[in-house]
Structure formats: C-alpha cells, structure tokens
Amino acid sequence: MKKFLLPNAAAIFTFAAAFLLLFPPSLADDDDISNCFTPGKCNPFRPPPSDDGRTRKRIIIGVCSGVGALLLTFLVLIICYRRRQLRRKRSHMLPYVQRSIPSNQSNPPNPSSVKENENGNTYLGVHLFTYKELEEATNHFDSNKELGDGGFGTVYYGLLKDGRAVAVKRLFESNFKRVEQFMNEVEILARLRHRNLVLLYGCTSRSSRELLLVYEYVPNGTVADHLHGKLAKPGKLPWSTRMKIAIETASALVYLHASEIIHRDVKTNNILLDNNYCVKVADFGLSRLFPLDVTHVSTAPQGTPGYVDPEYHQCYQLSDKSDVFSFGVVLVELISSMPAVDITRHRQEINLFNMAINKIQSRTLHEFVDPSLGFESDYKIQDMITSVAELAFRCLQSIKDERPTMMEVLDTLNIIQKPNTEKATDRDADISDDAVLLKNGYGSSPSSISVSWVSSNTSTATNETISS
Structure with a gap:
C-alpha cells in the first residue's frame, strides 16, 4: 500500500500548483476587501491598486512547485520500475538456484516476503535465541570452548538443549557497524540453502545484550x-x-x-x-x-x-x-x-x-x-x-x-x-x-x-x- 502513496501525493501536489497558477488569488489588497463590508465605502468601479510584484512571485512559486512535483513523481516511477525489473531478473535466475538446493532441504525463505518479528521467535524467517540459552549452551562462553577468533568476533562451541552441536559467533562490539554486519549476514544466510554453505540455525535479537549468530557445527577445522x-x-x-x-x-x-x-x-x-x-x-x-x-x-x-x-x-x-x-x-x-x-x-x-x-x-x-x-x-x-x-x-x-x-x-x-x-x-x-x-x-x-x-x-x- 505504501508504494502507491508517494505517486498519489505527488499528483495532488501537482494539481494544486496548477490550480494556483491558473486561478491566482484576488489582486485586491486587504483594505479594499474590508471596505466592501463597510456601508458606503465599497466602490466596485475603482481600479485595483498595484500588487507590488506579488502576482509574479505567486506565479513563480506555482511553476516551481509544479515542476518539483512532476520531478518527484518521475523519480518515484523510475524507482518502482527498477525494482520491478530486478524482481523479474531474479525470477529468471530462480530455476538455476533451485537446482543447486539439495533435495532434502526446503526452499530458502525470501526476506522480502517475511516480515520482521522480533516480538515472537523469528527474524527474517530465522529462529531467535535468547542470550541466556546461548550463554548456557557455551558454558558462559568458556574460553576452552573457543573454535576460532576472526576479525569480527569469536566463535564458540555450544550444545543446545535439543542436543544439536552449534558454533556460536559472538561479535566483538555492538556498535552501528557491527549491527549492520550482523543484519547483513542474517539476511543473506536466511535466503540461502546449499550443501556447501554453512547453515544458519538462528541468532539473537538486535536488541539483545550481545549480538550472537548460531551456525551448524562443522567439526574438522578449516x-x-x-x-x-x-x-x-x-x-x-x-x-x-x-x-x-x-x-x-x-x-x-x-x-x-x-x-x-x-x-x-x-x-x-x-x-x-x-x-x-x-x-x-x-x-x-x-x-x-x-x-x-x-x-x-x-x-x-x-x-x-x-x-x-x-x-x-x-x-x-x-x-x-x-x-x-x-x-x-x-x-x-x-x-x-x-x-x-x-x-x-x-x-x-x-x-x-x-x-x-x-x-x-x-x-x-x-x-x-x-x-x-x-x-x-x-x-x-x-x-x-x-x-x-x-x-x-x-x-x-x-x-x-x-x-x-x-x-x-x-x-x-x-x-x-x-x-x-x-x-x-x-x-x-x-x-x-x-x-x-x-x-x-x-x-x-x-x-x-x-x-x-x-x-x-x-x-x-x-x-x-x-x-x-
């Protein structure tokens, strides 16, 4: 529904500007208007006084507003057209992508069709873990359970309550850049399923105490x-x-x-x-x-x-x-x-x-x-x-x-x-x-x-x- 609001608003804005251009306000000054309501002082045959260039300013403002609204409408239409073309190209690539998915895997969720739901138990179709359950799974992020240390965070071995062995990636800092990388990785892995790509089991909420990503555990090193x-x-x-x-x-x-x-x-x-x-x-x-x-x-x-x-x-x-x-x-x-x-x-x-x-x-x-x-x-x-x-x-x-x-x-x-x-x-x-x-x-x-x-x-x- 939102994508139709901007073009409609722009069209209304353009119509209003055009109306002002074609039908400018009365040129009479305030005194003449007030005199018309005073008995004996209103003279309909009196020529209107000079407006001191106000008519020209109104015309210029009306033209500029109309042109601006037209440009805005044109820009919105271009953006909508490019998005439609991109979706069409992705649909052409879908048959190859589906052939690459193992038969025992379900189709990957499309982030554009999955609403964010951090109040529930999913985010972009990925399970949301609580900080407490991942803390328990890694024995309070025990240093003896460290699997590796990269440029963005430390990875720990963990064991979930359902018996799954996992690798928990703990991002170093919760600044804006780390949150951006966190969301980027979740969004990308949520849409992918391939036998040679690591599987994302879930993550914590963006508002969690720490940003944590939970992957399948791959046991034989790099x-x-x-x-x-x-x-x-x-x-x-x-x-x-x-x-x-x-x-x-x-x-x-x-x-x-x-x-x-x-x-x-x-x-x-x-x-x-x-x-x-x-x-x-x-x-x-x-x-x-x-x-x-x-x-x-x-x-x-x-x-x-x-x-x-x-x-x-x-x-x-x-x-x-x-x-x-x-x-x-x-x-x-x-x-x-x-x-x-x-x-x-x-x-x-x-x-x-x-x-x-x-x-x-x-x-x-x-x-x-x-x-x-x-x-x-x-x-x-x-x-x-x-x-x-x-x-x-x-x-x-x-x-x-x-x-x-x-x-x-x-x-x-x-x-x-x-x-x-x-x-x-x-x-x-x-x-x-x-x-x-x-x-x-x-x-x-x-x-x-x-x-x-x-x-x-x-x-x-x-x-x-x-x-x-």
Missing part, C-alpha cells in the same frame, strides 16, 4: 588449519582431497553468484571441513547483494590481505570477478600448502599470488608445489596440478575482464578431475579455446606451458616464454 595451521601434517591432505575441496568451494561460489551475492572474503580460513572433508563455506559478514544487471558496485575495499582483488583495491569497484581472484589464491594455497601472506618470504613473494605468478612465468612450478603431493613421482598428479596452476594463473590476472567466471572455473575443475586419458582427449580438442583464454599478453597455450614446466624439472627448458 582448510587453512589443514594446509599450514594446527592440523597440518605431511601427506594428510592428498591431492584428490584438495581437488574435492576446490570443486565444492567453486560450486558454492557459483550458487552465490547466481543468487546475486558476492562473498567478498573468500579464503581458506572461511572454508570449513566436516569429518568427510566436505566443504562448508562460512562468514558472510562482508558479503554484498550484487544485482545481475550491473557490472560492478563502487565501495571501499574490504577483505583479507593477500586475497583482495588488486583492481577492486585500486579502483574501488567490487564485482563477481573479485571472488574469482580470491579463489585463485585458494587454488595456489591448495597447490603449495603455503599461507596467502608470509612476511618472512622475499619481499616480492610476501603475497602468495605474486610468488605463484613468478614461479609459473619462470617455468619453476616444481619449486612451488607441496613435495608431499607426489608431483615429481606421479605423472597423473603432475598433469592435474599443472592444469590447476594454469587455471589459478587465469584467476589471478590483475584486470578483472581477463579472469574467467566462477561457472567457467567450476567447469574447468570438473574437466581436470576426469580420468587422465579422457582428459587428455578433451585437452587436445580444446587447445585453441584455452589459448584464446590465455591471450592478452600471455601468448603460450596451456599445453605448451605444461610442457615447459615439466621440462624445467627433468631437462633443459624450452625457448617458449610467457610475455607480460
């Missing part, structure tokens, strides 16, 4: 923990598992982009693993809604050092290709088992993506790969790692238009995972296509790059180069 953290052990994360992690993470990001959402903080610390090493992408505090009909969103750069898109950092233009760049960093972490940022490395290699590009361009990939993966002893693993490195190289291009989409990344990873003989046939057929994708200054095709990397490890390198 990808960062297994690659170069507290759970890292040589050989514990074989290449086949790393490929599985890459594909499932890419699948989650494809779903997000189809749902008009940019994660904006893709990193190995935000990729959780269950006991079967299945991926659960987490932490949507920085995520942004991204309409499909725009190329970018101008916003101040946010994210984690080492993963932030250089073009986003320099030009303040966020796009879905920003997630592609961050995912490229995740790929080179899976290949090397090195952290994204390490100040003990050479100055030009503090950022892992710079180190990866240098190794690729110098044909020394074997120096970059985690030795426990069997790169030098297993030809099939060598071939797959080389292909993933090629893909990461494309994702890490400094210009966003030279990067693939997440859908193209996922398709490429699925092709790489095929049996080696089948993949080799596909690659021979697709050399020309891949060569086009690696143009713009990088003249060699993927197959020639692969030969160069292998030969640098076994014999003299060929003369082929990648120009920058």
Whole structure:
C-alpha cells in the first residue's frame, strides 16, 4: 500500500500548483476587501491598486512547485520500475538456484516476503535465541570452548538443549557497524540453502545484550588449519582431497553468484571441513547483494590481505570477478600448502599470488608445489596440478575482464578431475579455446606451458616464454 502513496501525493501536489497558477488569488489588497463590508465605502468601479510584484512571485512559486512535483513523481516511477525489473531478473535466475538446493532441504525463505518479528521467535524467517540459552549452551562462553577468533568476533562451541552441536559467533562490539554486519549476514544466510554453505540455525535479537549468530557445527577445522595451521601434517591432505575441496568451494561460489551475492572474503580460513572433508563455506559478514544487471558496485575495499582483488583495491569497484581472484589464491594455497601472506618470504613473494605468478612465468612450478603431493613421482598428479596452476594463473590476472567466471572455473575443475586419458582427449580438442583464454599478453597455450614446466624439472627448458 505504501508504494502507491508517494505517486498519489505527488499528483495532488501537482494539481494544486496548477490550480494556483491558473486561478491566482484576488489582486485586491486587504483594505479594499474590508471596505466592501463597510456601508458606503465599497466602490466596485475603482481600479485595483498595484500588487507590488506579488502576482509574479505567486506565479513563480506555482511553476516551481509544479515542476518539483512532476520531478518527484518521475523519480518515484523510475524507482518502482527498477525494482520491478530486478524482481523479474531474479525470477529468471530462480530455476538455476533451485537446482543447486539439495533435495532434502526446503526452499530458502525470501526476506522480502517475511516480515520482521522480533516480538515472537523469528527474524527474517530465522529462529531467535535468547542470550541466556546461548550463554548456557557455551558454558558462559568458556574460553576452552573457543573454535576460532576472526576479525569480527569469536566463535564458540555450544550444545543446545535439543542436543544439536552449534558454533556460536559472538561479535566483538555492538556498535552501528557491527549491527549492520550482523543484519547483513542474517539476511543473506536466511535466503540461502546449499550443501556447501554453512547453515544458519538462528541468532539473537538486535536488541539483545550481545549480538550472537548460531551456525551448524562443522567439526574438522578449516582448510587453512589443514594446509599450514594446527592440523597440518605431511601427506594428510592428498591431492584428490584438495581437488574435492576446490570443486565444492567453486560450486558454492557459483550458487552465490547466481543468487546475486558476492562473498567478498573468500579464503581458506572461511572454508570449513566436516569429518568427510566436505566443504562448508562460512562468514558472510562482508558479503554484498550484487544485482545481475550491473557490472560492478563502487565501495571501499574490504577483505583479507593477500586475497583482495588488486583492481577492486585500486579502483574501488567490487564485482563477481573479485571472488574469482580470491579463489585463485585458494587454488595456489591448495597447490603449495603455503599461507596467502608470509612476511618472512622475499619481499616480492610476501603475497602468495605474486610468488605463484613468478614461479609459473619462470617455468619453476616444481619449486612451488607441496613435495608431499607426489608431483615429481606421479605423472597423473603432475598433469592435474599443472592444469590447476594454469587455471589459478587465469584467476589471478590483475584486470578483472581477463579472469574467467566462477561457472567457467567450476567447469574447468570438473574437466581436470576426469580420468587422465579422457582428459587428455578433451585437452587436445580444446587447445585453441584455452589459448584464446590465455591471450592478452600471455601468448603460450596451456599445453605448451605444461610442457615447459615439466621440462624445467627433468631437462633443459624450452625457448617458449610467457610475455607480460
């Protein structure tokens, strides 16, 4: 009902202004009017005195008011039209989004159709917990139950009264910015259901003593923990598992982009693993809604050092290709088992993506790969790692238009995972296509790059180069 009030009010305002313009008030002054009510003093044949420019002022005011009302009406109509177009585009993407939802999950609630109800037990369709029950679930936020400590809050292990194990995220401060991030994460996760996205069980009310988010508990740590953290052990994360992690993470990001959402903080610390090493992408505090009909969103750069898109950092233009760049960093972490940022490395290699590009361009990939993966002893693993490195190289291009989409990344990873003989046939057929994708200054095709990397490890390198 509200969306029709503004146009109607503007129309009434325009009509009133036009009426004043066509039928201005009487030009007689106050004395003449009062004299008409005094016997013998009213002279109907007396010419009206000068109005000292008041008529002109009234006309100017009437015209300006009418024009202003017309502009306001036009602006409201444009806003209504853009919202209708956006809803239409979202409805076109709905079939793909629904295919990404597991069969055992219900359709995600649409925040626009769910009324806020903090007086009851839901908010945007998400269950509202009381501070007291979450305090009890975490044993008064016992430090021994801490699961992790991020930039926005501490995560604790908890056990609800119904027996569910949960991860409770406790935001550091309850200032305006934290409330905004809190609401943003709830709104985004309330509308999403995907097997590779962490599930939001609920939250506290915005007026609660503290802002708390309640997620499903994912028991096996993060990808960062297994690659170069507290759970890292040589050989514990074989290449086949790393490929599985890459594909499932890419699948989650494809779903997000189809749902008009940019994660904006893709990193190995935000990729959780269950006991079967299945991926659960987490932490949507920085995520942004991204309409499909725009190329970018101008916003101040946010994210984690080492993963932030250089073009986003320099030009303040966020796009879905920003997630592609961050995912490229995740790929080179899976290949090397090195952290994204390490100040003990050479100055030009503090950022892992710079180190990866240098190794690729110098044909020394074997120096970059985690030795426990069997790169030098297993030809099939060598071939797959080389292909993933090629893909990461494309994702890490400094210009966003030279990067693939997440859908193209996922398709490429699925092709790489095929049996080696089948993949080799596909690659021979697709050399020309891949060569086009690696143009713009990088003249060699993927197959020639692969030969160069292998030969640098076994014999003299060929003369082929990648120009920058």
